[in-house]
Amino acid sequence: MNFIEKIKNAGVVGAGGAGFPTHVKMGTTVEWLLVNAAECEPLMHKDKELMQHYADTIVQGIKLAAEHTKAQKIVIGIKSKNTKAIASLNTAIKKANSPATIHEFADYYPAGDEYEIVAGITGKLIPPAGIPLDIGAVVSNIETLYNIARAVEDIPVIYKYMTIAGAVKNPVTVCVPIGTSYNEVLSLAGGSTLPAFAVIENGVMMGQQVSDLRKTVTKQTGGLIVLPADHRAITRYQKSTKEMNRIGKSACDQCSYCTEFCPRYLLGYDIQPHLVMRGLGFTAMGQDFWNQYASLCCNCGLCTLYACPEDLYPREACFQAKANMQVKPDHSKHKPIKIHPMKEYRRIPGKQLQNKLGIRQYDVPTGFIAEVYQPKEVRISLQQHIGAAAVPVVEVNELVQTGQLIAHIPEGKLGAPVHASISGRVQEITDALIRIEGEGEEYK
Numbered sequence: 394m395n396f397i398e399k400i401k402n403a404g405v406v407g408a409g410g411a412g413f414p415t416h417v418k419m420g421t422t423v424e425w426l427l428v429n430a431a432e433c434e435p436l437m438h439k440d441k442e443l444m445q446h447y448a449d450t451i452v453q454g455i456k457l458a459a460e461h462t463k464a465q466k467i468v469i470g471i472k473s474k475n476t477k478a479i480a481s482l483n484t485a486i487k488k489a490n491s492p493a494t495i496h497e498f499a500d501y502y503p504a505g506d507e508y509e510i511v512a513g514i515t516g517k518l519i520p521p522a523g524i525p526l527d528i529g530a531v532v533s534n535i536e537t538l539y540n541i542a543r544a545v546e547d548i549p550v551i552y553k554y555m556t557i558a559g560a561v562k563n564p565v566t567v568c569v570p571i572g573t574s575y576n577e578v579l580s581l582a583g584g585s586t587l588p589a590f591a592v593i594e595n596g597v598m599m600g601q602q603v604s605d606l607r608k609t610v611t612k613q614t615g616g617l618i619v620l621p622a623d624h625r626a627i628t629r630y631q632k633s634t635k636e637m638n639r640i641g642k643s644a645c646d647q648c649s650y651c652t653e654f655c656p657r658y659l660l661g662y663d664i665q666p667h668l669v670m671r672g673l674g675f676t677a678m679g680q681d682f683w684n685q686y687a688s689l690c691c692n693c694g695l696c697t698l699y700a701c702p703e704d705l706y707p708r709e710a711c712f713q714a715k716a717n718m719q720v721k722p723d724h725s726k727h728k729p730i731k732i733h734p735m736k737e738y739r740r741i742p743g744k745q746l747q748n749k750l751g752i753r754q755y756d757v758p759t760g761f762i763a764e765v766y767q768p769k770e771v772r773i774s775l776q777q778h779i780g781a782a783a784v785p786v787v788e789v790n791e792l793v794q795t796g797q798l799i800a801h802i803p804e805g806k807l808g809a810p811v812h813a814s815i816s817g818r819v820q821e822i823t824d825a826l827i828r829i830e831g832e833g834e835e836y837k
């Protein structure tokens with residue numbers, strides 16, 4: 394079996410959030426392989442822990458990815474504050490005689506945005522609405538490269554590393570089988586320190602509040618942040634879209650701070666959230682003109698959670714604008730991209746962002762548990778990736794072993810297969826999931 398088949402069969406998808414099937418990305422030829430180790434969501438530490446503990450495996454994944462994409466320039470982008478992770482990577486690079494180099498960033502947000510990381514390392518700008526491949530680069534996340542190295546050893550993606558932080562007894566990074574419930578994952582951090590709390594998955598800036606803690610871990614889950622139920626980062630989102638729009642329409646004074654701090658605008662792209670906010674005062678037809686200024690939004694949240702002095706929702710306005718856009722903007726007609734002269738001076742330091750968000754007190758050293766947690770039951774989603782949902786190949790009541798294929802990619806479709814993350818008996822199969830109950834020595 395060749396490299397691409399191995400990572401396809403192992404179900405490797407982008408672990409940095411999007412869940413794009415990795416075998417497609419790795420089937421390209423590029424000049425640059427950029428390793429996204431920026432991990433800029435406040436309080437999230439799982440990539441840092443992976444680099445500290447599994448640097449050899451990650452460097453092996455980088456080597457394999459570079460060989461197969463024929464990349465000549467291999468650069469790991471990481472924040473200079475992660476000194477232990479950098480030391481572990483440097484040791485592993487030397488040991489493996491790898492050509493990979495390390496590019497250090499200051500601690501700012503959003504260092505991990507693909508457009509940002511590509512510009513910061515290569516000095517090139519991705520064309521508007523383009524992808525890194527357009528400038529001859531592939532960007533891969535740390536955990537994805539870790540999974541690539543394991544896939545080549547025929548180990549499928551069945552576990553997920555996650556940081557549990559915020560108002561919990563023991564903030565920690567853990568390794569859990571895919572399909573474990575958030576309730577159980579929280580208990581690994583000792584549970585919340587508060588009687589009334591709320592949980593955000595995948596980070597305060599770009600994540601979402603979890604409405605039901607029976608939700609389960611997927612290949613895209615990176616962590617859980619626990620906050621007081623009345624925390625501003627929670628209550629601000631308890632408004633309906635209609636309410637957000639009504640307030641935005643009446644209170645936006647067009648100060649344009651949202652645009653002036655927008656990282657994509659500062660890179661030179663034609664994105665202007667204050668103009669999207671202006672559109673809220675127009676009819677649906679009139680709004681379409683202003684909506685085009687949202688098309689290059691990366692959803693980083695800086696405008697809503699940091700820049701706006703009126704506590705409005707420009708990010709959410711951009712989100713709606715993209716969904717409602719009738720006429721797609723023709724980016725080829727836009728003026729050439731030129732980095733804003735104030736770009737470097739308007740970076741948002743990580744600590745400053747934490748202060749603004751009111752989460753600085755939760756920025757404490759976290760533990761790391763290498764041992765894989767064993768839940769009694771897993772509910773494994775069939776849609777953990779971009780593309781078509783996986784199709785079950787097992788039946789109810791069937792005994793399955795850890796790592797066994799339980800759902801495959803539909804014929805001719807983009808997708809990723811799904812494997813059993815624990816050994817046990819299949820109890821339920823629906824359109825959305827496969828439920829396995831643990832059986833065997835470890836479950837007695």
Ligand code: SF4
Nearest residue numbers: 645647648649651701
């Ligand atoms: S920063 Fe806030 S008030 Fe100013 S233009 Fe943007 S949305 Fe309007």
Ligand code: SF4
Nearest residue numbers: 655690691693694696
């Ligand atoms: S969320 Fe706001 S700051 Fe971030 S890219 Fe979109 S418009 Fe710019």
